[in-house]
Amino acid sequence: MELIITEKNNAARRIADILSDGGASTERDAGVNVYEWGGKRCVGLSGHVVGVDFPAEYSDWRDVEPAELVHADVTKTATKEDIVNVLQRLAERADDVVIATDYDREGELIGKEAYELVREVNEDAPIKRVRFSSITENEVKTAFADPDDLDFDLAAAGEARQTIDLVWGAALTRFLSLSARQTGGDFISVGRVQTPTLKLIVDKEREIEAFEPDDYWELFADLAKDDAEFEAQYFYLDDEGNEAERVWNEADAEAAFDVLRDAADAVVESVRRRTRTDDPPAPFNTTQYIRAASSLGYAAGRAMSIAEDLYTAGYITYPRTDNTVYPDDLDPAELLDTLSANPHFGDDAETLLDADDLTPTEGDEETTDHPPIHPTADMPDRGDLSEDEWEVYELVVRRFFATLADPAEWAHLRVVADCEGLQLKANGRRLLDEGYHAVYPYFGTDENHVPAVEEGDVLDVSDARIEAKQTQPPRRYGQSRLIETMEDMGIGTKATRHNTIEKLYDRGYIEDDPPKPTRLAMAVVEAAEEYADMLVSEEMTAELEADMAAIASGEKTYDEVTQESRDLLDRIFDSLGESREEVGTHLQESLKADKTLGPCPDCGETLLIRKSRQGSFFVGCDGYPDCEFTLPLPDTGEPVVLDSECDDHGLHEVKMLAGRNTFVHGCPLCRAEEADDADEPVLGPCPECGHEHDGELRIKTLRNGNRLVGCSRYPDCEYSLPLPRHGDIEITDESCDEHGLPKLVVHDEGDDPWELGCPICNFAEYQERQQNRGLEALDGVGAKTAEKLEAAGVSSVGDLADVEPEALADEVDGVSADRVREWQAKAD
DNA sequence: GCAAGGTC
Incomplete structure (x- = not known):
């Protein structure tokens, strides 16, 4: 039996498919896919399956001087035991072994790690190495026809x-x-x-x-030829003969302003017309993809996790790549043809196909391991992706389009005019041919209109402005x-x-x-x-x-x-x-400074942000246990101490970081005083801590406008029930038989009042309804996906909450564990 | 409980 080892499952599947001409069958062993056909087995690792570490006697930080680690042994141990076990079971029975990990330094090292695992259980089987730069039929078959040996020197470089x-x-x-x-x-x-x-x-x-800011001034004048008005800026030549717009001296600026304000006309000194070519961007490597996604508002980590999901589902190519040159085996016309069937961007694909020339742009870096990021021929339906996933998918598709599109053409017009001895300039920009911008709308194409004037024209000066500015610190x-x-x-x-x-x-x-x-x-x-x-x-x-x-x-x-x-x-x-x-x-000292708010109003010691045993944040005194002063913090997000201080208490303000829901909480003492003043209506004893600590349930309005029924002992007791965001809440005289709380009625503008009832019963009913919803109620689950999940026995949101993400991902094609976790979070 | 590099 021949054993083929790849760097990841995905590569194993595709290589098996190529070498078996589609005839390979899949067997699962301890969650690891093994592909089999005619006396061959192919298994994918998961990157490094062994890791380096120090021997166990170095693991206690207190017993070992850090300097001792400098000369400690470094050992390798299995970190992915299931994969190692499957690999070694297969290796025992192998007559020969082929290592087909990625064609780069880390791939050579991962290959050597596999080599050593094989040798532990099989001393004799020959172990060869194949190298190919993309998983295509031609390259893979050529490489397997003439295998090479492992490069132990290259692997040793990685080990160093x-x-x-x-x-x-x-x-x-x-x-x-x-x-x-x-x-x-x-x-x-x-x-x-x-x-x-x-x-x-x-x-x-x-x-x-x-940074210390400097003052400067800039001057502008509105010029007009006939009825066409445009803005021009004052400039002068500095000591080195360079064009400068900033005037560093107020008296000079004011003097120039007086001239411009009183001037009636300006004479055109020079006109320069130029056409500029604006080339389409290069294909996406990881960094440029992250940059583009970031301009859509995605943080780097989020952008990568979405790209990984799209890759796992088969919609885009591998998202971790340095390559900015499409490989030879990518046929742009064929891929465009497939994408042209899409209702959302098919028309753009058609337009590109109509062009006579389809030569893609190229970046500087041509590596061999993976292609630049581009869409695959497997297209998702709009409903199969969440909104974010779809936005990112469309970005990748449109970038692919852009790399095949024509350059844009701009007309530039530069006008310089003399106004009473002062020089004014205007730079116009007009898009002559939108080129790739038509299919890639992510770059700005703002125009600045300057009318066609000629040398010697006399222009009206209709208005003059002076703007006082300051230099800004670096961003x-x-x-x-x-x-x-x-x-x-x-x-x-x-x-x-x-x-x-x-x-x-x-x-x-x-x-x-x-x-x-x-x-x-x-x-x-x-x-x-x-x-x-x-x-x-x-x-x-x-x-x-x-x-x-x-x-x-x-x-x-x-x-x-x-x-x-x-x-x-x-x-x-x-x-x-x-x-x-x-x-x-x-x-x-620095650690403490990051958490310091200011003086404690009770004892004068320092107030610090602390974390409770339950993991929630609150403000406590550094003098604890002598001083027990505390203040609550909101329960959403991570608190950050801002530079700004509260005028009343001399405490630093606090910002709560919670992704898109980030907000400034302000001075925690002010907030606590406001809450005391708010006169929160009391409903009854807290079911969690009422008999023990006299906590009572109140109706609270949070800083972000959300309302809830919460315990008065928050943050010590975190019991809470949700309330609707809109409408006045009436507390009726009728009370719930089961929980003893008053029933609530909501009066929303325009709508009839509706009975919410006992807030505990209401929340329980709500949870049950949520559990029984169909899967398509979740953002990101389309009809196609819902069908696949149902086949796996998951048919409601409640079912989804009970599954193990990894297990479900294994069972359902094109669904990653991360995606399942995302749904579970949404279902919550 | 340490890093950085693969991959999910």
């Missing part, structure tokens, strides 16, 4: 990266965490990729903090620009850059969007700059890349490279040793 990343990351992370006495779950993490990324954000913040990096910068610097990979940014959020280093660094982040970068400069610069990656190239070409060995790196880290620990206290204190 693994070891160096682990040793540096783990040793320094432990050192910083222990020095700041972070004994709980929150550790202070650093690494070769995340720390230089964080430094980018921190450096920008330093520029912003150091923070947005997530997509951060990812582009990381790509330029060569840090991270297409598959990990967005994860790195998520990690910075999770670790409490950045907040908000665009991300702003916390005090902790500033302190971590400062510590790294002072003691481990290598770690915060992109140089570490650059040197590692050079070393990896040397290992791959046989000039250096794994041992030499990792030893050099360990020696360097040793020296860093030597200098860190004496400064442990100092570094720790600074980190601790």
Whole structure:
């Protein structure tokens, strides 16, 4: 039996399909697909199925000096045991083995990991390696006809990266965490990729903090030829002879303004007409896709997760790619022809097909592992996708269209006029031929109309304006620009850059969007700059890349490279040793600064944002347990301390981060006082804590306008029931037999009053109705998908809540576990 | 409880 091993299940399925001419059958073993045909078996891994780590005796942070990790052994253990077991069971019976992992460095390493797992159970079978740059019939068959050997040097290069990343990351992370006495779950993490990324954000913040604005003035005049009026701007030539619009001196600006205001006409000095070609964009690689999705409002992580879902469902190609050149085997006309059947963008596909030339644009990077992101021939129906998924899918389709479309043509018109010795200019822009913009409406095509004037024309000056302005601090990096910068610097990979940014959020280093660094982040970068400069610069990656190239070409060995790196880290620990206290204190102070609101009104100590045992946030006093002062915080989102302070209490205001529902809560003390004043109507004792703590149920209106029945002891008791958002709520004299609460009636404008009844009964009925809804009630479940789910025994929203996402995803084609989880969240 | 890199 021949065993073929690929990097992922998807590749296994397609390769089996090609090599068996469609005749392969699928067998599931412990959740792993094995494809079989004529004496062959093909199985997909899930990327790395083994991971590097230190031996168990190093796992207790308190018992091991971080510096000891520098020279600790690094071992490999199985991380995907089911896959390893299936692989080894198959390998035992294999007469020969072919490794068909991705054609790149990490793929070679994953291949070597498979090689070693096979050798553990089978010493003799020959193990070959095939390489192909895209999974097409021609390439795959050619590669399998003439297999090669594994490149152990290339794999060793990858192993050196693994070891160096682990040793540096783990040793320094432990050192910083222990020095700041972070004994709980929150550790202070650093690494070769995340720390230089964080430094980018921190450096920008330093520029912003150091920025001092300058005043300047700009002047404008309205010019007219006949009835056509247009705006022109004053400019002059600066000391270096460059055109400048900003006037840095108020007296000069006012003097120029006086001239323009009093002037009656201006004479056209020069007119320049030009035609500009505006080329269509290159095909999508991961970074450019994230950038485009970000202009539609999707954060990087969200954009990637939607793309992964669309890929798993088969609608677009693999979303993790650096490639910006379509491979030869992609036939644009054929794909356009398929897409032309779509009711939403079929017409655009037809128009493109009518053109005589269908040469796609190309980017700079041509890699061999995956094509640029483009739609596949398998088209979803509108109802099969959620709104977000459809928006992203259409983006990918339209980008594909754009790469095949004609350039746009712009007419530029530049007019310079003299007004009493002052120069005025106007730049007009008109779209002559919309070209690719017709099929790709995501770029702006604003025009600026300047009438056709000729040299020597005398124009009326109808109005003059002076605008006082200030220079602005640099802008923070947005997530997509951060990812582009990381790509330029060569840090991270297409598959990990967005994860790195998520990690910075999770670790409490950045907040908000665009991300702003916390005090902790500033302190971590400062510590790294002072003691481990290598770690915060992109140089570490650059040197590692050079070393990896040397290992791959046989000039250096794994041992030499990792030893050099360990020696360097040793020296860093030597200098860190004496400064442990100092570094720790600074980190601790910064941690606290991120959570500090201001003085406690009861005892004068400091109020801090804390987290309750139930996981909800509240404001507590640093003097606890001597001072028990607390204030509630909203239960939606994560609190962030803003720079702005409340005038009444001197406390920092709080913002609640909750994605699209993010809002500014303000001063928690003001909010608490308002709530006390609000005179919330009382319904009765809280069923959860009424007899024990005298909590009572009240009707509350939240800051975001939502209303609910909640316990007066919130946040200590979190019992709550929903109420409708609109209408006046009347509390009747009639009460519920079962729960003893008064029945409620809602009076909404225009509508007849309706009886909501007992809020507990009402909520129970509501939940039951929700459970019994059909699946198509959920956003993102179309008729096609609902049918597939029903076949798997899931026919109502309630059924969906009970399923295991992975199990359902395995059972139903084209449905990912993430997508199931998304539905479950919506069903809640 | 450490990193970064695959993949889901």
